[in-house]
Amino acid sequence: MLTAHTAEGELVILTRSQSLESLRERRKQESFYCPQCKEQLILKVGDLVIPHFAHYQQSSCRNSFSEGESPAHLLGKSQLYEFFSHHTPAVKLEPFLPDIQQRPDLLVVWGDTEVPVEFQCSTISTSLVRQRNAGYYLLNMLPVWIILTPQSIQTSTADILTLRLSSFLQFFIRQIPNRMSVLLTYHPQSERFYYLSPIIHLQGSTYAARHLTLSLHKQTVPFSLPSSPSQTDxxxxxxxxxxxxxxxxxxxxxxxxxxxxxxxxxxxxxxxxxxxxxxxxxxxxxxxxxxxxxxxxxxxxxxxxxxxxxxxxxxxxxxxxxxxxxxxxxxxxxxxxxxxxxxxxxxxxxxxxxxxxxxxxxxxxxxxxxxxxxxxxxxxx
Ligand SMILES: [Zn+2]
Known part of the structure; x- marks a missing residue:
């Protein structure tokens, strides 16, 4: 996780602007606590993974996502937090929503509503996705799921490709108003969004799709929609x-x-x-x-x-x-x-x-x- 409380209850947010050195210095002088279970946390500052907080091994705060976070998830969450901070009036990082006992990665003020943003890196069951969505619906919130770009999409250089999509990815295909389907994914290492759109079903889990990318710096809020395909496409x-x-x-x-x-x-x-x-x-x-x-x-x-x-x-x-x-x-x-x-x-x-x-x-x-x-x-x- 990227957030913690100090002993005084002040919120600490780890961002890429803080140097590793300053964080190593800070952890010598301060203690950090989980905003949810209040247990003490370790501030991990290493070279491979971006700085983050973690519970101690024996923690009972297991299901609050922190220990299951991959380096890609931490990095993407941090980048998306910065992105939304630039483009929207207010963003909360890892806020706990007590009424539904859920903790989205981000809560973005988008227009005049609050939108939970989930950056999903691991494949989870679609019933779990539905269950989390149902929680947000109870709060009249419409969540946005951003899926980690699978390698097959990230490494493809073709404009049009035929590929298989897992049922997890198929679940996130959305219909957009100009009669096109779109699958939006994000790849933190390259700081790029990958769009498949339009997507045409071929058979079973095989699809033909146009492949587009957009750098995080060029992304907007609300997210850019893919253009209509050209005649060549x-x-x-x-x-x-x-x-x-x-x-x-x-x-x-x-x-x-x-x-x-x-x-x-x-x-x-x-x-x-x-x-x-x-x-x-x-x-x-x-x-x-x-x-x-x-x-x-x-x-x-x-x-x-x-x-x-x-x-x-x-x-x-x-x-x-x-x-x-x-x-x-x-x-x-x-x-x-x-x-x-x-x-x-x-x-x-x-x-x-x-x-x-x-x-x-x-x-x-x-x-x-x-x-x-x-x-x-x-x-x-
Ligand atoms: Zn905790």
């Missing part, structure tokens, strides 16, 4: 998407050769098409597609198969059709429904005849669909 995202689509189709064909039972293949068989001949209008990244864990090829083919069974066209479907269709999938029902509706709209707008699997087999809808999602000025004639 969208073309590149479309290439990543198409490559994942081809990979998926090759994989299911390999399943077939091994005789593995698969819904997608069964639907292909019933519609008498080979997976490699899947028309280009099946497997497109429509708005909300990330609601499905499956590849777009898979849920959209099953959707088309289900519509064909009704002998109707996509614009003749009623609500109960959609509700019945999504029952076979895991995910938030409202999100699944929205994705199906987007796909139905796509089929209608493109005037696709779903009973003709031999039409539009090799068009490229992916770039067009992504442009529609991300380019505000995009207009179709």
């Amino acid at each position: 969208i073309r590149e995202l479309a290439l990543h998407y198409q490559s994942a689509r081809r990979k998926y189709l090759r994989t299911v064909i390999a399943y077939n050769q091994k005789g593995i039972h698969n819904q997608f293949l069964r639907a292909c068989y019933e519609m008498r098409i080979q997976p490699v001949q899947l028309p280009a209008w099946i497997g497109v990244p429509v708005q909300g597609q990330e609601a499905f864990r499956q590849s777009d090829c898979e849920w959209q083919l099953l959707f088309v198969a289900a519509v064909r069974e009704t002998r109707k066209s996509p614009d003749q479907l009623n609500t109960s059709f959609f509700h019945t269709f999504i029952k076979q999938f895991d995910g938030e029902p409202d999100d699944l429904l929205a994705a199906c509706r987007s796909y139905g709209d796509f089929l209608r707008e493109e005037r696709i005849d779903i009973y003709r699997m031999d039409r539009f087999t090799d068009g490229d809808f992916v770039y067009e669909v992504l442009s529609g999602r991300f380019l505000a000025m995009y207009a179709k004639n």
